[in-house]
Amino acid sequence: MRLDITGLSVAVAGRRLVHDVTLTAGSGRLVGLVGPNGSGKSTLLRCVYRALRPAAGSVLLDGADLHALTARESATLLAALPQEAGxxxxxxxxxxxxxxxxxxxxxxxxxxxxxxxxxxxxxxxxxxxxxxxxxxxxxxxxxxxxxxxxxxxxxxPRVLVLDEPTNHLDIAQQLEVLALVRESNLTVLTALHDLNLAAVHCDELHVLSAGRIVASGPPHDVLTAELLAKVFGVRAHRVQHPETGAVQLLFDRLPAS
Structure with a gap:
Protein backbone atom coordinates (compact mmCIF):
# COMPACT_ATOMS: atom_id res chain seq x y z
CA MET A 1 0.00 0.00 0.00
CA ARG A 2 1.29 3.44 -0.96
CA LEU A 3 1.40 6.24 1.60
CA ASP A 4 1.30 9.81 0.31
CA ILE A 5 1.68 12.88 2.50
CA THR A 6 0.76 15.98 0.51
CA GLY A 7 1.22 19.60 1.56
CA LEU A 8 0.93 18.65 5.22
CA SER A 9 1.13 21.36 7.87
CA VAL A 10 0.55 20.77 11.58
CA ALA A 11 -0.17 23.35 14.28
CA VAL A 12 -0.22 22.71 18.03
CA ALA A 13 -1.52 25.36 20.48
CA GLY A 14 -1.55 27.91 17.68
CA ARG A 15 2.07 27.30 16.72
CA ARG A 16 2.88 25.72 13.36
CA LEU A 17 5.38 22.88 13.87
CA VAL A 18 5.32 21.22 10.44
CA HIS A 19 5.26 23.24 7.22
CA ASP A 20 4.00 22.00 3.85
CA VAL A 21 5.55 18.52 3.93
CA THR A 22 5.13 16.30 0.89
CA LEU A 23 6.58 12.79 0.69
CA THR A 24 5.74 9.31 -0.54
CA ALA A 25 6.41 5.87 0.91
CA GLY A 26 5.95 3.38 -1.90
CA SER A 27 4.46 -0.04 -1.30
CA GLY A 28 6.86 -2.25 0.66
CA ARG A 29 9.43 0.53 1.09
CA LEU A 30 11.11 1.52 4.35
CA VAL A 31 11.25 5.32 4.45
CA GLY A 32 13.05 7.19 7.22
CA LEU A 33 12.63 10.62 8.76
CA VAL A 34 15.76 12.08 10.31
CA GLY A 35 16.53 15.46 11.80
CA PRO A 36 17.69 17.10 15.02
CA ASN A 37 15.53 17.20 18.14
CA GLY A 38 12.56 19.51 17.65
CA SER A 39 12.65 19.28 13.86
CA GLY A 40 9.06 18.00 13.66
CA LYS A 41 9.53 14.26 13.09
CA SER A 42 7.25 13.06 15.90
CA THR A 43 4.65 15.76 15.20
CA LEU A 44 4.49 14.70 11.56
CA LEU A 45 4.13 11.03 12.50
CA ARG A 46 1.42 11.79 15.06
CA CYS A 47 -0.57 13.37 12.25
CA VAL A 48 -0.01 10.30 10.05
CA TYR A 49 -1.37 7.92 12.71
CA ARG A 50 -4.26 10.30 13.55
CA ALA A 51 -3.20 11.47 17.00
CA LEU A 52 -3.27 14.98 15.48
CA ARG A 53 -5.28 16.50 12.67
CA PRO A 54 -3.44 18.46 9.99
CA ALA A 55 -3.93 22.21 9.70
CA ALA A 56 -3.53 21.74 5.96
CA GLY A 57 -2.77 18.97 3.51
CA SER A 58 -3.64 15.30 3.49
CA VAL A 59 -2.47 11.77 4.31
CA LEU A 60 -3.51 9.28 1.63
CA LEU A 61 -3.45 5.47 1.63
CA ASP A 62 -3.67 4.29 -1.97
CA GLY A 63 -5.43 7.57 -2.69
CA ALA A 64 -7.95 7.39 0.18
CA ASP A 65 -7.87 10.23 2.73
CA LEU A 66 -6.85 8.61 6.02
CA HIS A 67 -8.58 11.26 8.12
CA ALA A 68 -11.87 10.67 6.29
CA LEU A 69 -11.92 7.01 7.39
CA THR A 70 -13.43 5.82 10.64
CA ALA A 71 -10.99 4.94 13.42
CA ARG A 72 -11.75 1.25 12.90
CA GLU A 73 -11.25 1.46 9.14
CA SER A 74 -7.91 3.25 9.48
CA ALA A 75 -6.73 0.80 12.15
CA THR A 76 -7.21 -2.12 9.76
CA LEU A 77 -4.87 -0.40 7.29
CA LEU A 78 -2.28 1.37 9.45
CA ALA A 79 -0.60 0.44 12.73
CA ALA A 80 1.61 2.76 14.78
CA LEU A 81 4.30 2.34 17.39
CA PRO A 82 4.70 5.73 19.15
CA GLN A 83 7.70 6.51 21.34
CA GLU A 84 5.68 5.89 24.50
CA ALA A 85 3.62 2.90 23.44
CA GLY A 86 3.55 0.77 26.58
CA PRO A 157 -1.96 -3.49 8.73
CA ARG A 158 -0.60 -2.62 5.34
CA VAL A 159 1.30 0.44 6.59
CA LEU A 160 3.48 0.66 9.71
CA VAL A 161 4.42 3.97 11.36
CA LEU A 162 7.24 3.89 13.92
CA ASP A 163 8.53 6.74 16.07
CA GLU A 164 12.11 6.06 17.20
CA PRO A 165 11.61 2.28 17.46
CA THR A 166 15.23 1.76 18.58
CA ASN A 167 15.15 4.24 21.48
CA HIS A 168 16.63 2.90 24.72
CA LEU A 169 17.76 -0.36 23.08
CA ASP A 170 21.30 -1.69 23.02
CA ILE A 171 22.99 -2.05 19.63
CA ALA A 172 22.12 -5.74 19.16
CA GLN A 173 18.48 -5.02 19.95
CA GLN A 174 18.46 -2.04 17.58
CA LEU A 175 19.69 -4.22 14.72
CA GLU A 176 17.18 -6.95 15.56
CA VAL A 177 14.22 -4.57 15.69
CA LEU A 178 15.07 -2.93 12.36
CA ALA A 179 15.62 -6.35 10.76
CA LEU A 180 12.15 -7.38 11.95
CA VAL A 181 10.66 -4.23 10.47
CA ARG A 182 12.47 -4.80 7.16
CA GLU A 183 11.31 -8.44 7.00
CA SER A 184 7.66 -7.44 7.55
CA ASN A 185 7.40 -6.40 3.87
CA LEU A 186 5.00 -3.64 4.93
CA THR A 187 5.14 -0.03 3.84
CA VAL A 188 7.04 1.60 6.69
CA LEU A 189 7.50 5.24 7.68
CA THR A 190 9.82 5.64 10.65
CA ALA A 191 11.63 8.39 12.53
CA LEU A 192 15.17 7.38 13.48
CA HIS A 193 17.68 9.15 15.69
CA ASP A 194 20.76 7.16 14.61
CA LEU A 195 21.87 8.28 11.16
CA ASN A 196 24.03 5.22 10.60
CA LEU A 197 21.13 2.86 11.30
CA ALA A 198 18.97 4.95 8.98
CA ALA A 199 21.60 4.79 6.25
CA VAL A 200 21.82 0.99 6.40
CA HIS A 201 18.14 0.11 6.76
CA CYS A 202 16.15 2.78 4.91
CA ASP A 203 15.41 2.81 1.20
CA GLU A 204 14.88 6.57 1.27
CA LEU A 205 15.44 9.37 3.76
CA HIS A 206 13.74 12.71 4.31
CA VAL A 207 15.66 15.21 6.41
CA LEU A 208 13.59 17.61 8.51
CA SER A 209 14.79 20.90 9.90
CA ALA A 210 12.50 23.40 11.67
CA GLY A 211 9.45 21.50 10.44
CA ARG A 212 10.41 21.48 6.77
CA ILE A 213 11.92 18.83 4.50
CA VAL A 214 15.32 20.09 3.40
CA ALA A 215 16.60 16.98 1.60
CA SER A 216 15.14 13.74 0.24
CA GLY A 217 16.48 10.69 -1.54
CA PRO A 218 18.58 7.55 -1.05
CA PRO A 219 20.76 7.70 2.08
CA HIS A 220 24.00 7.82 0.08
CA ASP A 221 22.80 10.93 -1.76
CA VAL A 222 21.20 12.67 1.21
CA LEU A 223 23.74 12.25 4.00
CA THR A 224 26.39 14.62 2.72
CA ALA A 225 28.94 16.40 4.87
CA GLU A 226 27.51 19.75 3.79
CA LEU A 227 23.95 18.87 4.80
CA LEU A 228 25.00 17.37 8.12
CA ALA A 229 26.99 20.46 8.99
CA LYS A 230 24.06 22.73 8.12
CA VAL A 231 21.26 20.71 9.75
CA PHE A 232 22.95 18.90 12.64
CA GLY A 233 25.87 21.24 13.30
CA VAL A 234 28.48 18.49 13.11
CA ARG A 235 31.45 17.67 10.94
CA ALA A 236 30.88 14.31 9.22
CA HIS A 237 33.31 11.95 7.53
CA ARG A 238 31.72 9.44 5.17
CA VAL A 239 32.99 5.87 4.98
CA GLN A 240 31.60 2.76 3.31
CA HIS A 241 30.28 -0.21 5.22
CA PRO A 242 32.66 -3.08 4.34
CA GLU A 243 29.86 -5.62 3.76
CA THR A 244 26.76 -3.72 2.64
CA GLY A 245 28.44 -0.79 0.92
CA ALA A 246 26.07 1.59 2.72
CA VAL A 247 27.35 5.02 3.66
CA GLN A 248 28.39 5.28 7.31
CA LEU A 249 29.34 8.40 9.21
CA LEU A 250 32.02 9.42 11.67
CA PHE A 251 31.41 12.64 13.55
CA ASP A 252 33.32 15.36 15.30
CA ARG A 253 32.68 18.96 16.21
CA LEU A 254 32.71 21.66 13.62
CA PRO A 255 35.82 23.81 13.81
CA ALA A 256 35.32 27.11 15.59
CA SER A 257 34.56 29.93 13.18
Missing amino acids: TDFDFTAAEVVAMGRLPHQRGSGRPSAADREICARALARVGADHLADRGFLGLSGGEKQRVLIARALAQE
Missing part, protein backbone atom coordinates in the same frame (compact mmCIF):
# COMPACT_ATOMS: atom_id res chain seq x y z
CA THR A 87 0.86 0.19 29.16
CA ASP A 88 0.56 1.07 32.83
CA PHE A 89 -1.27 -2.19 33.53
CA ASP A 90 0.64 -5.44 33.86
CA PHE A 91 -1.02 -7.39 31.09
CA THR A 92 0.76 -10.46 29.85
CA ALA A 93 2.67 -10.16 26.59
CA ALA A 94 -0.01 -12.28 24.92
CA GLU A 95 -2.74 -9.92 26.14
CA VAL A 96 -0.85 -6.90 24.83
CA VAL A 97 -0.49 -8.52 21.40
CA ALA A 98 -4.20 -9.44 21.42
CA MET A 99 -5.03 -5.71 21.56
CA GLY A 100 -3.90 -5.57 17.94
CA ARG A 101 -6.94 -7.63 16.96
CA LEU A 102 -9.50 -5.15 18.36
CA PRO A 103 -10.09 -3.29 15.05
CA HIS A 104 -11.11 -6.59 13.44
CA GLN A 105 -13.47 -7.78 16.16
CA ARG A 106 -17.23 -7.36 16.25
CA GLY A 107 -19.96 -8.16 18.74
CA SER A 108 -18.59 -9.27 22.12
CA GLY A 109 -15.06 -8.22 21.19
CA ARG A 110 -13.71 -11.50 22.49
CA PRO A 111 -10.83 -12.97 20.49
CA SER A 112 -11.74 -15.86 18.25
CA ALA A 113 -9.65 -18.94 17.64
CA ALA A 114 -8.44 -17.25 14.43
CA ASP A 115 -7.46 -14.13 16.42
CA ARG A 116 -5.49 -16.22 18.89
CA GLU A 117 -3.69 -17.99 16.05
CA ILE A 118 -2.78 -14.67 14.41
CA CYS A 119 -1.40 -13.37 17.73
CA ALA A 120 0.61 -16.53 18.33
CA ARG A 121 2.12 -16.27 14.86
CA ALA A 122 2.97 -12.59 15.43
CA LEU A 123 4.79 -13.39 18.68
CA ALA A 124 6.68 -16.22 17.00
CA ARG A 125 7.57 -14.01 14.06
CA VAL A 126 9.38 -11.54 16.34
CA GLY A 127 11.00 -14.33 18.38
CA ALA A 128 8.94 -13.55 21.48
CA ASP A 129 6.61 -16.54 21.76
CA HIS A 130 8.42 -17.61 24.94
CA LEU A 131 7.30 -14.30 26.53
CA ALA A 132 3.57 -14.92 26.02
CA ASP A 133 2.74 -15.50 29.70
CA ARG A 134 5.20 -12.96 31.10
CA GLY A 135 3.97 -9.66 32.55
CA PHE A 136 4.69 -6.83 30.14
CA LEU A 137 6.00 -4.47 32.82
CA GLY A 138 8.64 -6.99 33.84
CA LEU A 139 10.15 -7.28 30.37
CA SER A 140 13.38 -5.65 29.26
CA GLY A 141 13.30 -2.76 26.81
CA GLY A 142 14.15 -4.99 23.88
CA GLU A 143 11.56 -7.59 24.89
CA LYS A 144 8.87 -4.91 25.24
CA GLN A 145 9.70 -3.56 21.79
CA ARG A 146 9.40 -7.04 20.27
CA VAL A 147 6.00 -7.51 21.90
CA LEU A 148 4.79 -4.11 20.67
CA ILE A 149 5.93 -4.91 17.14
CA ALA A 150 4.08 -8.23 17.43
CA ARG A 151 0.96 -6.28 18.48
CA ALA A 152 1.32 -4.10 15.38
CA LEU A 153 1.78 -7.16 13.15
CA ALA A 154 -1.25 -8.87 14.74
CA GLN A 155 -3.25 -5.84 13.64
CA GLU A 156 -2.52 -7.01 10.08
Whole structure:
Protein backbone atom coordinates (compact mmCIF):
# COMPACT_ATOMS: atom_id res chain seq x y z
CA MET A 1 0.00 0.00 0.00
CA ARG A 2 1.29 3.44 -0.96
CA LEU A 3 1.40 6.24 1.60
CA ASP A 4 1.30 9.81 0.31
CA ILE A 5 1.68 12.88 2.50
CA THR A 6 0.76 15.98 0.51
CA GLY A 7 1.22 19.60 1.56
CA LEU A 8 0.93 18.65 5.22
CA SER A 9 1.13 21.36 7.87
CA VAL A 10 0.55 20.77 11.58
CA ALA A 11 -0.17 23.35 14.28
CA VAL A 12 -0.22 22.71 18.03
CA ALA A 13 -1.52 25.36 20.48
CA GLY A 14 -1.55 27.91 17.68
CA ARG A 15 2.07 27.30 16.72
CA ARG A 16 2.88 25.72 13.36
CA LEU A 17 5.38 22.88 13.87
CA VAL A 18 5.32 21.22 10.44
CA HIS A 19 5.26 23.24 7.22
CA ASP A 20 4.00 22.00 3.85
CA VAL A 21 5.55 18.52 3.93
CA THR A 22 5.13 16.30 0.89
CA LEU A 23 6.58 12.79 0.69
CA THR A 24 5.74 9.31 -0.54
CA ALA A 25 6.41 5.87 0.91
CA GLY A 26 5.95 3.38 -1.90
CA SER A 27 4.46 -0.04 -1.30
CA GLY A 28 6.86 -2.25 0.66
CA ARG A 29 9.43 0.53 1.09
CA LEU A 30 11.11 1.52 4.35
CA VAL A 31 11.25 5.32 4.45
CA GLY A 32 13.05 7.19 7.22
CA LEU A 33 12.63 10.62 8.76
CA VAL A 34 15.76 12.08 10.31
CA GLY A 35 16.53 15.46 11.80
CA PRO A 36 17.69 17.10 15.02
CA ASN A 37 15.53 17.20 18.14
CA GLY A 38 12.56 19.51 17.65
CA SER A 39 12.65 19.28 13.86
CA GLY A 40 9.06 18.00 13.66
CA LYS A 41 9.53 14.26 13.09
CA SER A 42 7.25 13.06 15.90
CA THR A 43 4.65 15.76 15.20
CA LEU A 44 4.49 14.70 11.56
CA LEU A 45 4.13 11.03 12.50
CA ARG A 46 1.42 11.79 15.06
CA CYS A 47 -0.57 13.37 12.25
CA VAL A 48 -0.01 10.30 10.05
CA TYR A 49 -1.37 7.92 12.71
CA ARG A 50 -4.26 10.30 13.55
CA ALA A 51 -3.20 11.47 17.00
CA LEU A 52 -3.27 14.98 15.48
CA ARG A 53 -5.28 16.50 12.67
CA PRO A 54 -3.44 18.46 9.99
CA ALA A 55 -3.93 22.21 9.70
CA ALA A 56 -3.53 21.74 5.96
CA GLY A 57 -2.77 18.97 3.51
CA SER A 58 -3.64 15.30 3.49
CA VAL A 59 -2.47 11.77 4.31
CA LEU A 60 -3.51 9.28 1.63
CA LEU A 61 -3.45 5.47 1.63
CA ASP A 62 -3.67 4.29 -1.97
CA GLY A 63 -5.43 7.57 -2.69
CA ALA A 64 -7.95 7.39 0.18
CA ASP A 65 -7.87 10.23 2.73
CA LEU A 66 -6.85 8.61 6.02
CA HIS A 67 -8.58 11.26 8.12
CA ALA A 68 -11.87 10.67 6.29
CA LEU A 69 -11.92 7.01 7.39
CA THR A 70 -13.43 5.82 10.64
CA ALA A 71 -10.99 4.94 13.42
CA ARG A 72 -11.75 1.25 12.90
CA GLU A 73 -11.25 1.46 9.14
CA SER A 74 -7.91 3.25 9.48
CA ALA A 75 -6.73 0.80 12.15
CA THR A 76 -7.21 -2.12 9.76
CA LEU A 77 -4.87 -0.40 7.29
CA LEU A 78 -2.28 1.37 9.45
CA ALA A 79 -0.60 0.44 12.73
CA ALA A 80 1.61 2.76 14.78
CA LEU A 81 4.30 2.34 17.39
CA PRO A 82 4.70 5.73 19.15
CA GLN A 83 7.70 6.51 21.34
CA GLU A 84 5.68 5.89 24.50
CA ALA A 85 3.62 2.90 23.44
CA GLY A 86 3.55 0.77 26.58
CA THR A 87 0.86 0.19 29.16
CA ASP A 88 0.56 1.07 32.83
CA PHE A 89 -1.27 -2.19 33.53
CA ASP A 90 0.64 -5.44 33.86
CA PHE A 91 -1.02 -7.39 31.09
CA THR A 92 0.76 -10.46 29.85
CA ALA A 93 2.67 -10.16 26.59
CA ALA A 94 -0.01 -12.28 24.92
CA GLU A 95 -2.74 -9.92 26.14
CA VAL A 96 -0.85 -6.90 24.83
CA VAL A 97 -0.49 -8.52 21.40
CA ALA A 98 -4.20 -9.44 21.42
CA MET A 99 -5.03 -5.71 21.56
CA GLY A 100 -3.90 -5.57 17.94
CA ARG A 101 -6.94 -7.63 16.96
CA LEU A 102 -9.50 -5.15 18.36
CA PRO A 103 -10.09 -3.29 15.05
CA HIS A 104 -11.11 -6.59 13.44
CA GLN A 105 -13.47 -7.78 16.16
CA ARG A 106 -17.23 -7.36 16.25
CA GLY A 107 -19.96 -8.16 18.74
CA SER A 108 -18.59 -9.27 22.12
CA GLY A 109 -15.06 -8.22 21.19
CA ARG A 110 -13.71 -11.50 22.49
CA PRO A 111 -10.83 -12.97 20.49
CA SER A 112 -11.74 -15.86 18.25
CA ALA A 113 -9.65 -18.94 17.64
CA ALA A 114 -8.44 -17.25 14.43
CA ASP A 115 -7.46 -14.13 16.42
CA ARG A 116 -5.49 -16.22 18.89
CA GLU A 117 -3.69 -17.99 16.05
CA ILE A 118 -2.78 -14.67 14.41
CA CYS A 119 -1.40 -13.37 17.73
CA ALA A 120 0.61 -16.53 18.33
CA ARG A 121 2.12 -16.27 14.86
CA ALA A 122 2.97 -12.59 15.43
CA LEU A 123 4.79 -13.39 18.68
CA ALA A 124 6.68 -16.22 17.00
CA ARG A 125 7.57 -14.01 14.06
CA VAL A 126 9.38 -11.54 16.34
CA GLY A 127 11.00 -14.33 18.38
CA ALA A 128 8.94 -13.55 21.48
CA ASP A 129 6.61 -16.54 21.76
CA HIS A 130 8.42 -17.61 24.94
CA LEU A 131 7.30 -14.30 26.53
CA ALA A 132 3.57 -14.92 26.02
CA ASP A 133 2.74 -15.50 29.70
CA ARG A 134 5.20 -12.96 31.10
CA GLY A 135 3.97 -9.66 32.55
CA PHE A 136 4.69 -6.83 30.14
CA LEU A 137 6.00 -4.47 32.82
CA GLY A 138 8.64 -6.99 33.84
CA LEU A 139 10.15 -7.28 30.37
CA SER A 140 13.38 -5.65 29.26
CA GLY A 141 13.30 -2.76 26.81
CA GLY A 142 14.15 -4.99 23.88
CA GLU A 143 11.56 -7.59 24.89
CA LYS A 144 8.87 -4.91 25.24
CA GLN A 145 9.70 -3.56 21.79
CA ARG A 146 9.40 -7.04 20.27
CA VAL A 147 6.00 -7.51 21.90
CA LEU A 148 4.79 -4.11 20.67
CA ILE A 149 5.93 -4.91 17.14
CA ALA A 150 4.08 -8.23 17.43
CA ARG A 151 0.96 -6.28 18.48
CA ALA A 152 1.32 -4.10 15.38
CA LEU A 153 1.78 -7.16 13.15
CA ALA A 154 -1.25 -8.87 14.74
CA GLN A 155 -3.25 -5.84 13.64
CA GLU A 156 -2.52 -7.01 10.08
CA PRO A 157 -1.96 -3.49 8.73
CA ARG A 158 -0.60 -2.62 5.34
CA VAL A 159 1.30 0.44 6.59
CA LEU A 160 3.48 0.66 9.71
CA VAL A 161 4.42 3.97 11.36
CA LEU A 162 7.24 3.89 13.92
CA ASP A 163 8.53 6.74 16.07
CA GLU A 164 12.11 6.06 17.20
CA PRO A 165 11.61 2.28 17.46
CA THR A 166 15.23 1.76 18.58
CA ASN A 167 15.15 4.24 21.48
CA HIS A 168 16.63 2.90 24.72
CA LEU A 169 17.76 -0.36 23.08
CA ASP A 170 21.30 -1.69 23.02
CA ILE A 171 22.99 -2.05 19.63
CA ALA A 172 22.12 -5.74 19.16
CA GLN A 173 18.48 -5.02 19.95
CA GLN A 174 18.46 -2.04 17.58
CA LEU A 175 19.69 -4.22 14.72
CA GLU A 176 17.18 -6.95 15.56
CA VAL A 177 14.22 -4.57 15.69
CA LEU A 178 15.07 -2.93 12.36
CA ALA A 179 15.62 -6.35 10.76
CA LEU A 180 12.15 -7.38 11.95
CA VAL A 181 10.66 -4.23 10.47
CA ARG A 182 12.47 -4.80 7.16
CA GLU A 183 11.31 -8.44 7.00
CA SER A 184 7.66 -7.44 7.55
CA ASN A 185 7.40 -6.40 3.87
CA LEU A 186 5.00 -3.64 4.93
CA THR A 187 5.14 -0.03 3.84
CA VAL A 188 7.04 1.60 6.69
CA LEU A 189 7.50 5.24 7.68
CA THR A 190 9.82 5.64 10.65
CA ALA A 191 11.63 8.39 12.53
CA LEU A 192 15.17 7.38 13.48
CA HIS A 193 17.68 9.15 15.69
CA ASP A 194 20.76 7.16 14.61
CA LEU A 195 21.87 8.28 11.16
CA ASN A 196 24.03 5.22 10.60
CA LEU A 197 21.13 2.86 11.30
CA ALA A 198 18.97 4.95 8.98
CA ALA A 199 21.60 4.79 6.25
CA VAL A 200 21.82 0.99 6.40
CA HIS A 201 18.14 0.11 6.76
CA CYS A 202 16.15 2.78 4.91
CA ASP A 203 15.41 2.81 1.20
CA GLU A 204 14.88 6.57 1.27
CA LEU A 205 15.44 9.37 3.76
CA HIS A 206 13.74 12.71 4.31
CA VAL A 207 15.66 15.21 6.41
CA LEU A 208 13.59 17.61 8.51
CA SER A 209 14.79 20.90 9.90
CA ALA A 210 12.50 23.40 11.67
CA GLY A 211 9.45 21.50 10.44
CA ARG A 212 10.41 21.48 6.77
CA ILE A 213 11.92 18.83 4.50
CA VAL A 214 15.32 20.09 3.40
CA ALA A 215 16.60 16.98 1.60
CA SER A 216 15.14 13.74 0.24
CA GLY A 217 16.48 10.69 -1.54
CA PRO A 218 18.58 7.55 -1.05
CA PRO A 219 20.76 7.70 2.08
CA HIS A 220 24.00 7.82 0.08
CA ASP A 221 22.80 10.93 -1.76
CA VAL A 222 21.20 12.67 1.21
CA LEU A 223 23.74 12.25 4.00
CA THR A 224 26.39 14.62 2.72
CA ALA A 225 28.94 16.40 4.87
CA GLU A 226 27.51 19.75 3.79
CA LEU A 227 23.95 18.87 4.80
CA LEU A 228 25.00 17.37 8.12
CA ALA A 229 26.99 20.46 8.99
CA LYS A 230 24.06 22.73 8.12
CA VAL A 231 21.26 20.71 9.75
CA PHE A 232 22.95 18.90 12.64
CA GLY A 233 25.87 21.24 13.30
CA VAL A 234 28.48 18.49 13.11
CA ARG A 235 31.45 17.67 10.94
CA ALA A 236 30.88 14.31 9.22
CA HIS A 237 33.31 11.95 7.53
CA ARG A 238 31.72 9.44 5.17
CA VAL A 239 32.99 5.87 4.98
CA GLN A 240 31.60 2.76 3.31
CA HIS A 241 30.28 -0.21 5.22
CA PRO A 242 32.66 -3.08 4.34
CA GLU A 243 29.86 -5.62 3.76
CA THR A 244 26.76 -3.72 2.64
CA GLY A 245 28.44 -0.79 0.92
CA ALA A 246 26.07 1.59 2.72
CA VAL A 247 27.35 5.02 3.66
CA GLN A 248 28.39 5.28 7.31
CA LEU A 249 29.34 8.40 9.21
CA LEU A 250 32.02 9.42 11.67
CA PHE A 251 31.41 12.64 13.55
CA ASP A 252 33.32 15.36 15.30
CA ARG A 253 32.68 18.96 16.21
CA LEU A 254 32.71 21.66 13.62
CA PRO A 255 35.82 23.81 13.81
CA ALA A 256 35.32 27.11 15.59
CA SER A 257 34.56 29.93 13.18
